[in-house]
Amino acid sequence: MGNTYHRQRTERPPPPAGCPVHPTWSPLDDDYLADPYPIATELAGEPVFYAESLGCVVVSRMEDIEAIFTDHDTFASTIVQDPVFPLVPEAQAVLAADDFDPVAVMSNRPEPDHGRIRSYTRQGFSSRRIRSLEPYIRRRSRELIDTMIATGSPADFIEAFAFPLPGETVFRFIGFPEGDDEILKAWCGDRKAFSWGRPSPAQQMEIAEHMLAYWRYCRAFTASKRDNRGDDLASELIDLHEANPDDLSYREVESIIYGLSFAGHEAVTALMANTLISLLGHRSQWDEVCADPGLIANAVEEVLRYDSSQISWRRITTGDTTLGGYDIPAGTAVFLNFAAANRQADVFPEPDRFDIHRANANRHISFGKGVHYCLGAKFAKFETQLVTEILAERLPSLRLVDDQQLSYFPNITFRGPSRLLVTWD
Numbered sequence: 001m002g003n004t005y006h007r008q009r010t011e012r013p014p015p016p017a018g019c020p021v022h023p024t025w026s027p028l029d030d031d032y033l034a035d036p037y038p039i040a041t042e043l044a045g046e047p048v049f050y051a052e053s054l055g056c057v058v059v060s061r062m063e064d065i066e067a068i069f070t071d072h073d074t075f076a077s078t079i080v081q082d083p084v085f086p087l088v089p090e091a092q093a094v095l096a097a098d099d100f101d102p103v104a105v106m107s108n109r110p111e112p113d114h115g116r117i118r119s120y121t122r123q124g125f126s127s128r129r130i131r132s133l134e135p136y137i138r139r140r141s142r143e144l145i146d147t148m149i150a151t152g153s154p155a156d157f158i159e160a161f162a163f164p165l166p167g168e169t170v171f172r173f174i175g176f177p178e179g180d181d182e183i184l185k186a187w188c189g190d191r192k193a194f195s196w197g198r199p200s201p202a203q204q205m206e207i208a209e210h211m212l213a214y215w216r217y218c219r220a221f222t223a224s225k226r227d228n229r230g231d232d233l234a235s236e237l238i239d240l241h242e243a244n245p246d247d248l249s250y251r252e253v254e255s256i257i258y259g260l261s262f263a264g265h266e267a268v269t270a271l272m273a274n275t276l277i278s279l280l281g282h283r284s285q286w287d288e289v290c291a292d293p294g295l296i297a298n299a300v301e302e303v304l305r306y307d308s309s310q311i312s313w314r315r316i317t318t319g320d321t322t323l324g325g326y327d328i329p330a331g332t333a334v335f336l337n338f339a340a341a342n343r344q345a346d347v348f349p350e351p352d353r354f355d356i357h358r359a360n361a362n363r364h365i366s367f368g369k370g371v372h373y374c375l376g377a378k379f380a381k382f383e384t385q386l387v388t389e390i391l392a393e394r395l396p397s398l399r400l401v402d403d404q405q406l407s408y409f410p411n412i413t414f415r416g417p418s419r420l421l422v423t424w425d
Ligand code: HEM
Pocket: 069, 077, 106, 107, 108, 118, 170, 259, 260, 263, 264, 265, 267, 268, 271, 308, 309, 310, 313, 365, 366, 367, 368, 369, 370, 371, 372, 373, 374, 375, 376, 377, 379, 380
């Protein structure tokens, strides 16, 4: 049980004594999903409270979130891949299969093992390796834009571009065969609902079956790579395992592949979409980046602050501690509210203003902090910057279709529209 990748939360401790309790606040409310920021900002007056809906203490101030991330002994990351809400017994039974046994490797693995495992990915995520993806991203972007233009305006930018590209890029990086892209993307969607959503009992059953299939696929894929290496991350990890079999286990390699195939995908899709929404919604700033692509790097940082694709993360206390002056017992789940911290007025002046020139835009917390700082941060930024540059050059007349109603998949953490209609001249 100790290092199980997805654990089931069986008990929900009562609210910490003395901590304010919010009986209704929920990041799954329709109005929060549509626009979390006004609600998140209201929390400035109540920076630490217990949310009945989640069974978590919600922490909203930047300094508190940073302190939590930095103190990984007291605030463990072991729950970050667990379902927020208990699964129905039928779904649990599916996942009780003997061979559903991924182990926690990075985001959810404590020290010192986390550091040991993460060190094996350093080479794979080097700047040189990430930059080597540029020709692939350029070629696929060109093809996808050509198809979008040929299909005609208006187009759904998610379907035409932002959904296919990041999955394909990270899957080629890992080494998955092209023919498997569609099924992998579908499984990633299931995983989002599984760990961060609130699926119905019937959906949970279906999702559990897909999670099992996804894990079995990752195992079969790793075995096939073991017998047939290529120039990809999976082959490199297998080489590293064989050179250090007592330090990096084969199961850990399989589990890294399972973890990365999810982590590297939809958050980037959503970041690309949020980048277009922010830039096209502030036309003069889009025109500026079209005229000077050198502005794009800071513009993407500002999107990560202003409307990130990840607006929360979780921790659990390993011992008694305090937060915001309240005593918090061991075993308390903590919801880190990035949406509030990234709009905190004493950190970011005029926080609700989108400004690609903001001097401290990169002070956002969207990639976390400390030992678990996002392994793919450079990857995600490189890809989003490059794609924004390509779009700005190719389609400077790009516009959002007026009066469209954006909808967001109900979950507590990831934020990006399901569809985004764009048009051009
Ligand atoms: C915009 C896109 C992305 C966002 C907003 C994002 C955000 C995050 C956050 C908040 C964390 C947790 C940090 C912490 O606990 O301190 C994290 C961890 C992680 N991310 Fe990302 N991520 C993105 C893209 C990616 C990509 C593209 C990859 C890989 C290709 C990736 C791989 C990982 C991994 C492996 C971890 C766990 C690291 C560890 O525990 O050592 N992420 N990410």
